Amino acid sequence: MTDRSLDLxxxxxxxxxxxxxxxxxxxxxxxxxxxxxxxxxxxxxxxLALDDTADALPLPEGFWTRLEARLDAEEAxxxxxxxxxxxxxxxxxxxxxxxxxxxxxxxxxxxxAALMLGVMLAWVSLSRPEPAVIAVLLNxxxxxxxxxxxxxxxxxxxxxxxxxxxxxxxxxQVWTKPEEDGPPVSLGLLSTGRSSTLTxxxxxxxxxxxxxxxxxxxxxxxxxxxPTGPILGKGLAKEPVT
Amino acid sequence: MTDHATWIKACAAGDKSALQALMTAExxxxxxxxxxxxxxxxxxxxxxQDAFVLIWxxxxxxxxxxxxxxxxxxxxxxxxxxxxxxxxxxxxxxGPEAMESAINDQDLDTAFDxxxxxxxxxxxxxxxxxxxxxxxxxxxxxxxxxxxIAGRMAAPLGSVKxxxxxxxxxxxxxxx
Numbered sequence: 001m002t003d004r005s006l007d008l009x010x011x012x013x014x015x016x017x018x019x020x021x022x023x024x025x026x027x028x029x030x031x032x033x034x035x036x037x038x039x040x041x042x043x044x045x046x047x048l049a050l051d052d053t054a055d056a057l058p059l060p061e062g063f064w065t066r067l068e069a070r071l072d073a074e075e076a077x078x079x080x081x082x083x084x085x086x087x088x089x090x091x092x093x094x095x096x097x098x099x100x101x102x103x104x105x106x107x108x109x110x111x112x113a114a115l116m117l118g119v120m121l122a123w124v125s126l127s128r129p130e131p132a133v134i135a136v137l138l139n140x141x142x143x144x145x146x147x148x149x150x151x152x153x154x155x156x157x158x159x160x161x162x163x164x165x166x167x168x169x170x171x172x173q174v175w176t177k178p179e180e181d182g183p184p185v186s187l188g189l190l191s192t193g194r195s196s197t198l199t200x201x202x203x204x205x206x207x208x209x210x211x212x213x214x215x216x217x218x219x220x221x222x223x224x225x226x227p228t229g230p231i232l233g234k235g236l237a238k239e240p241v242t
Numbered sequence: 243m244t245d246h247a248t249w250i251k252a253c254a255a256g257d258k259s260a261l262q263a264l265m266t267a268e269x270x271x272x273x274x275x276x277x278x279x280x281x282x283x284x285x286x287x288x289x290x291q292d293a294f295v296l297i298w299x300x301x302x303x304x305x306x307x308x309x310x311x312x313x314x315x316x317x318x319x320x321x322x323x324x325x326x327x328x329x330x331x332x333x334x335x336x337g338p339e340a341m342e343s344a345i346n347d348q349d350l351d352t353a354f355d356x357x358x359x360x361x362x363x364x365x366x367x368x369x370x371x372x373x374x375x376x377x378x379x380x381x382x383x384x385x386x387x388x389x390x391i392a393g394r395m396a397a398p399l400g401s402v403k404x405x406x407x408x409x410x411x412x413x414x415x416x417x418x
Binding site: 007008011012016017034038041042043044045046047048051052055056057058063064066068071074 | 258261262265269270271273274275277278283287290291294295298299308309310312313316317320324352353354356357358361362363364378379381382383385387388406407410411413414417
């Protein structure tokens, strides 16, 4: 690097125009070479008068209290860089102690929440049964509109992937064909219009290539026990790879 | 050592009252610098808070033989403001572009006018042409990037970069 380009790099860093890579590069050079460090300091010093042209504005109320609380929080997580001197008594100890208690309480509450979440996740993953088959239902345009998970006991979890505008006098009904050549059988209604879990008795365990579909039916469900309305989406089930 | 250097050294020894003294002496000006760059009071407070936390944490790195303590403090603050301006989406302009631009120009002129008549920086900035001076001032005072300066001046990025470089070279020669 020529001296001239080094000067420019120094000036651009001091001015605030250098990008992160240049700042880091100059930082390394300054660490290694005190002469470069001195030039950078000099360049900054030349511009410092411009900071003095800013208005001195009153700091917001409670600024020091908030700052002190942050310092305490830093200290709670990192050991102090240097031993504490005897001048500590200059600082009002009780406010620090209060702030410490507040931060500690927050930290403990945070840890408790994290622990609780961990337990819940473990419980959910242990207790959530694996589906025998999964089907992604697609609409005419080929967009995925729902995920269907068929459990061995014929519990069916339906996760809608798009919010549907269902007319007031209609309902979404979920169908499957347990036998390839047989008629569709209703698994139930999505009467809330949201994702839900449906249970039905007396059907065989779902198998790969089983058809699932959702149709719009009159409120209360299809009067004929067979799909009558427009199809929202349909798809063939596959066995998840585990 | 100056007051500032003494305070920073005391911070390195864990003396919070020294940080408070530095805040009393310099906090208001730092808040002004941060507001000028960030344009929002809430973000400016965050920046000054962050700066004081960094000053506290890095106080043991401060070396008075290497430069002025005030310079060290303002470098930490300015870098924090620049990071907020460059890397975070939350800094949004407060008003319509035309209004922003008028406020910006006003801030630049005020900054220049407030430089002491006898200050070498003022004398040397005066020698630059208006556009170059504004470009240099807006990067330092407002924290604008090359791209933002080019946008505001409706000038090609490459030209702005070379104006600034030429300007910085002249400025350095004039000041040294």
